[in-house]
Amino acid sequence: MGRFTPGERKIASFIIDSPDALKELSSQQMAQTLGVSQSAIVKFAQKLGLQGFTKLKVALVEEWGKQVTERKQQSPHLHNDISSQDPLLDVANKLLNEKLSAIRKTTDNLDIPEVEKIIGLLQAARRIQISAIGGSSLVGKDLAWKLMKIGFHILTDYDTHVQLTLAQTLTSQDVMLAISFSGQRKEVLLAAEIAKSKGATVIAITSLQNSALRKLADFTLDTVSDEQRWRSSSISSRTAQLCITDLLFMGLLQLNESEGMKMIEQSRNYVERLT
Numbered sequence: 408m409g410r411f412t413p414g415e416r417k418i419a420s421f422i423i424d425s426p427d428a429l430k431e432l433s434s435q436q437m438a439q440t441l442g443v444s445q446s447a448i449v450k451f452a453q454k455l456g457l458q459g460f461t462k463l464k465v466a467l468v469e470e471w472g473k474q475v476t477e478r479k480q481q482s483p484h485l486h487n488d489i490s491s492q493d494p495l496l497d498v499a500n501k502l503l504n505e506k507l508s509a510i511r512k513t514t515d516n517l518d519i520p521e522v523e524k525i526i527g528l529l530q531a532a533r534r535i536q537i538s539a540i541g542g543s544s545l546v547g548k549d550l551a552w553k554l555m556k557i558g559f560h561i562l563t564d565y566d567t568h569v570q571l572t573l574a575q576t577l578t579s580q581d582v583m584l585a586i587s588f589s590g591q592r593k594e595v596l597l598a599a600e601i602a603k604s605k606g607a608t609v610i611a612i613t614s615l616q617n618s619a620l621r622k623l624a625d626f627t628l629d630t631v632s633d634e635q636r637w638r639s640s641s642i643s644s645r646t647a648q649l650c651i652t653d654l655l656f657m658g659l660l661q662l663n664e665s666e667g668m669k670m671i672e673q674s675r676n677y678v679e680r681l682t
Contacts, residue, residue, distance in 0.1 A: 434460035509643040512631035526658040532582040536562040538598040539586035542641030550652040557667035567594040579606035588644040590618025
């Protein structure tokens with residue numbers, strides 16, 4: 408660390424010693440924790456060839472993810488730290504901790520003014536398309552049903568070919584919500600590219616990795632979880648995604664409380680007629 412100033416060495420040591428803490432801190436919080444200026448953190452990132460703290464954070468998270476993935480591939484674990492030898496109660500507790508961690512980290516990482524802006528865009532949209540595949544499509548369908556229940560015009564389909572067809576009908580008055588934890592699924596990327604080419608606003612719900620979807624999107628909502636690329640199933644990543652989509656739903660319900668609650672009650676009454 409000879410080429411760094413004392414303040415920069417303090418920053419570097421913190422990153423090495425406390426990677427989990429770094430994931431959850433803003434540049435201002437980190438500066439206060441270390442007793443350095445925010446500009447010192449920015450200059451440190453620039454000295455490493457990065458534009459600022461956010462780029463540094465994304466690069467580090469991506470690198471740590473790769474390292475953990477390599478370790479996981481060499482281990483006998485079924486999912487993250489759950490092994491085939493764990494008693495079922497231990498599995499339950501590990502899943503609980505994993506899910507709680509995803510919710511807490513995702514919530515702590517929220518940029519509330521940005522979320523409020525995104526909720527405003529969804530509120531003003533003529534139509535909202537939700538594009539997702541695999542486990543993320545379950546999250547997308549859940550949000551679609553909730554928003555349709557309170558009167559929003561939602562476009563969604565499990566079939567990726569249909570998603571592409573829907574995307575090419577969008578206009579500048581519409582919004583696409585693209586959901587992908589990795590941010591690299593070509594089906595979602597192509598749908599988002601088509602939507603953007605038609606003038607629609609693209610909002611990504613994705614991980615902190617510096618992915619193709621993050622670069623393409625106009626706005627990004629970050630999902631934070633310890634889940635790696637190889638896993639038995641999407642668990643904490645889906646929990647983090649639901650944390651975001653449920654927040655969007657509640658924010659939109661607040662803006663449409665009177666009419667929204669009336670429609671929810673009507674929907675309940677119609678369903679009860681089937682029993």
